[in-house]
Amino acid sequence: MSGNTFGKLFTVTTFGESHGAALGCIIDGCPPGLELSEADMQADLDRRKPGTSRHTTQRREADEVRILSGVFEGKTTGTPIGLIIENTDQRSKDYSKISEQFRPAHADYTYAHKYGIRDYRGGGRSSARETAMRVAAGAVARKFLQERLGIRIRGYLSELGPVRAEKLDWDQVHQNPFFCPDVDKVPEMEAYMDALRKEGDSIGARINVVAEGVPPGLGEPIFDRLDADLAHALMSINAVKGVEIGAGFGCIAQKGTEHRDEMTPEGFLSNHAGGVLGGISSGQPILASIALKPTSSLRLPGRSIDVHGNPVEVITTGRHDPCVGIRATPIAEAMMAIVLMDHYLRHRGQNADVAVETPVIGQL
């Protein structure tokens, strides 16, 4: 496969280029009987949508999703759910320059080497616009997990360049354009972003995602560990360069007595493992954290080469996010939802009739 499908039982296959006719996706394997309408996806799509504050790109993308199949009389039927978002804001513009140059830190050069041909309009397939379909598909998974299992998946921006959130107040996350859970840091983030925009530069970010209410037993022991599949899913998001589960890189300096999450009949005493032991969920919250690189589309000139190998100076005009991390929270949540959904179906495929006598201990 060419890697446009994610999941084994709950599978999401996307298509579409940034400036093509439409983006689309097929969700296969969704259990029947789930109430579903476009509105269930639109809320998450709107959180990802550009142009909601001055800190994101001012492109206008309606991002209105339409269900083409798999839903009948308001419920999923178990057959594939076809989704489409028509592209409406492709400004007709002059692509002659971009077609001849490789922008540094973009996929231009690597696509050219892979395929010998590339759709250079707006980054083509490599544009983060593709993630709109992931958010739509993730909304289906999220709804199922919430309604049937009581699983809650939430994310937030914990670092924006040098500014770090120090408090986790979930109520604040949707009160500011950064998805920042620490209200005290929002002014600092705003000031930082305003200065950055003037400068013409961009910055990286860190997003944390948490799933609560995940039952113990999800995941597979070897290659498809729950954390390995999460790493796969999260690293597949544009601009992500690092993934941590639980203590993550912090565990390099931890001793075993500190790291091991001791257990009592009342629950685990800590959660350095991030809710995954031996690749399988423990019933504790699943904790993942990702690093996103700074946007590569800058109006500050950078050295590069053209398609013939000659040196050029590249300036990216147009409307771009100075921090792609800001809009990435719903995408990370979506990918976590898809992974959990897939593993839930995989688990019950193999183990639906297992009688588990082990008591579930409380979460931290």
Next chain:
Amino acid sequence: MSGNTFGKLFTVTTFGESHGAALGCIIDGCPPGLELSEADMQADLDRRKPGTSRHTTQRREADEVRILSGVFEGKTTGTPIGLIIENTDQRSKDYSKISEQFRPAHADYTYAHKYGIRDYRGGGRSSARETAMRVAAGAVARKFLQERLGIRIRGYLSELGPVRAEKLDWDQVHQNPFFCPDVDKVPEMEAYMDALRKEGDSIGARINVVAEGVPPGLGEPIFDRLDADLAHALMSINAVKGVEIGAGFGCIAQKGTEHRDEMTPEGFLSNHAGGVLGGISSGQPILASIALKPTSSLRLPGRSIDVHGNPVEVITTGRHDPCVGIRATPIAEAMMAIVLMDHYLRHRGQNADVAVETPVIGQL
């Protein structure tokens, strides 16, 4: 699938429990005509083998691999390569305690919830012993990549708890029991490990893996990005809690002008991307880094519960690595080799006849 297979075209499927009859693996999709013998795998297996210094477990595992199929007159035939390692050092011992308790930070509790049954002898399927087969399979991939494409995959330990390597001298890596590339830090590591062993505690580590000579064009654009598959592969190694590609978490605080790897006709001017742009290899070295948690098997007592939910105090006797990171370098190399091999075959499956006119610029 139950997640015991890795890869799409070059697939590795493993079986076996720590104290069962044997470990085994099937490598499917290996190109025919590759010269292959047990010796090609044994060298890597020996690097992973326990008991090679006082800093690793003193268990004796011969880890002698035997090729059962897929090789004829010294060459691969294109049919599945069956491998087996007989288990020889299962000390017959009293498992009554371990069968009734869940060791903290182990997979005991989660396996019990997933399957309702578990092979508790030596950790069963969750033991890192399974990685021996990954190393054997990785050796096949590595040989192909080296001989046919000139790709070289190497790893080293860059951090052992608080001790950090500051120099990268490849010649040193195999001169000390830690796979440490900085000879000046070896005494410090030895002292640290000796103290730790006395204490009865364990410690985390960081491993870096580098692939040089990877041609541009390997990887897939969306979910199966080369870096996403690497994250999957590396996070699937026992004890790994974090994965970085290139600048990794460092890119949170990087500005776009700093992070973007500018290009000139002579080559890239930096490699913050870690050799992957848009999920596809750029021709630069692939750089990955992983965090391994400290061993959870400690003789220092820890709180836990038994299978009935009663509180217990757990002490793990037996022979365990105080730092699993030390032996993990060959495993990380193996997983990177398998990922690259798989993507090489996938790439030529789709793109074998592509005429690429884009010039390859030199590596950093």
Next chain:
Amino acid sequence: MSGNTFGKLFTVTTFGESHGAALGCIIDGCPPGLELSEADMQADLDRRKPGTSRHTTQRREADEVRILSGVFEGKTTGTPIGLIIENTDQRSKDYSKISEQFRPAHADYTYAHKYGIRDYRGGGRSSARETAMRVAAGAVARKFLQERLGIRIRGYLSELGPVRAEKLDWDQVHQNPFFCPDVDKVPEMEAYMDALRKEGDSIGARINVVAEGVPPGLGEPIFDRLDADLAHALMSINAVKGVEIGAGFGCIAQKGTEHRDEMTPEGFLSNHAGGVLGGISSGQPILASIALKPTSSLRLPGRSIDVHGNPVEVITTGRHDPCVGIRATPIAEAMMAIVLMDHYLRHRGQNADVAVETPVIGQL
């Protein structure tokens, strides 16, 4: 997976219900650089289209396919090709009866048991309307195979109920509404169909498909034998109940000396194997033959039950093909094209660098 995807490297995933908003499909893994436009698919779609003679259903389905992605400046880019056909001829009608009854020999009863819910409008997902997307996807495969490898895939109707073609004249196949290669039998077929239509009954048929110019070496030795994948693909077409390769069921009464296709330096002396030996193409024409059952939608009343288990008498009104076999030829060709394309890519993924010294002997 829920079985809406076919292929491993060249994958086709379809969605859509008979009377839903649209049918769609994603082709993933198509090599880049193939010239492609809607016209390339429309010709095959038109051959499958209903209403082209009085012997097929008089429904009007425009079946106009639209490419939404994966093609840029007239060429495939290697990224997923999204296709859509809007449904335009869903007569708004009264579904109250069909929603309460299980039509005999239809999927109504089985879908109800599988999903507990079903889109009963026009058969929903179980309608043969889904095959339009297979024909569109098959056209892409066929074009690649034809242009790059010189492979030619053609089919014909060899039996229509009791009427059997006795001559194979390829030039005749598209000169009559039955895809019959024996011009002398066409009047008999017309008379048979006219009588059948008056009667209100339906009839089965046999379709043969032939691929010429297939190079030796395509296929896999064990489970994914070329003939096994063909059987899978062809049996997955609505109404197909039997698949033969080469001599098929005829080989039950053949002796070994008769069946074995002897070889000479000039070529094989017969083709009872149907072009596949040990699951791998031999270079001879690939010969497949399928049996299609008679349409189950009849205006002659049949006994059945309603959704509550009560006996009912079912009469299917509406516009239905009295012989689904008549329109099935392009579908069978499409499935064969998809299988060959997939195996071509799989073959070169594993074996692209194999130096084959075995001489290719001529075809029969």
Next chain:
Amino acid sequence: MSGNTFGKLFTVTTFGESHGAALGCIIDGCPPGLELSEADMQADLDRRKPGTSRHTTQRREADEVRILSGVFEGKTTGTPIGLIIENTDQRSKDYSKISEQFRPAHADYTYAHKYGIRDYRGGGRSSARETAMRVAAGAVARKFLQERLGIRIRGYLSELGPVRAEKLDWDQVHQNPFFCPDVDKVPEMEAYMDALRKEGDSIGARINVVAEGVPPGLGEPIFDRLDADLAHALMSINAVKGVEIGAGFGCIAQKGTEHRDEMTPEGFLSNHAGGVLGGISSGQPILASIALKPTSSLRLPGRSIDVHGNPVEVITTGRHDPCVGIRATPIAEAMMAIVLMDHYLRHRGQNADVAVETPVIGQL
């Protein structure tokens, strides 16, 4: 993938060459808690074993299977089940002739074209010896299906060349060396086979397989229809050239009123569909029938070419089955068991929580 794996959730991956060190297989995805020992597989293996009558090859293959993993204290654990059969009867012989020639109707010529190299000893990977592992794996599926769902899978030989069974008496099937259910035809079959053996020729056969007790709802609607997966599985057995479900090729001449299986509250009135409607099981018995070609290894000389393309006359000495169909019944049963098991797990993965209100009507 290279096609050595069958199944999506219950997966069977085999390795091994006819005259190699061993045959092996990994069963992945087996539910935990199933009682399992070697004896459960040995019974089926013994039915397939050569040398049980004068009508099969006189090779001695002990075919003793050994479980290497995935079973603990007599029960499956949910982890991969590793199986091995050591090869013990590889007579050391002179392979110089066979290494230089392509035997007609064998895979010699096609393997040479695919891989450029082949293990010619005893047919290597293309030998039907590989099916021993399928039988072992099938026994695990069969046991689960029998114990948990009451499904019974049985097969018989219905035609041996020109001799056709006319009665189906299940009690007779294991009373004669042909698996023939019609005791009156056994003498005729014996006489036919004796004559054939003297002649030095071989003959084809037909095998029927029946699964009773399959619940309605198994299968997937589009490409992975239950019948399509069965066709795949059965056509993947060595020597099979045709597959029918239910009425099979007989439905070409059936009218719709005859073919459609009418339903009453008491049950279906016929089973022309063979237990599958729209790709999904109906609760009726699953009926499949396969054609097996005559053995190609004959001592009667046949024309062929050598590896350099020169004409040769091939005579196959050694011990071969004059009718491979005779030993194929357990293999066909095994493949049907694997397909049903896989679809059962797939079904409950997606639909485990579906509340089905549709009444189950009795079987025919």
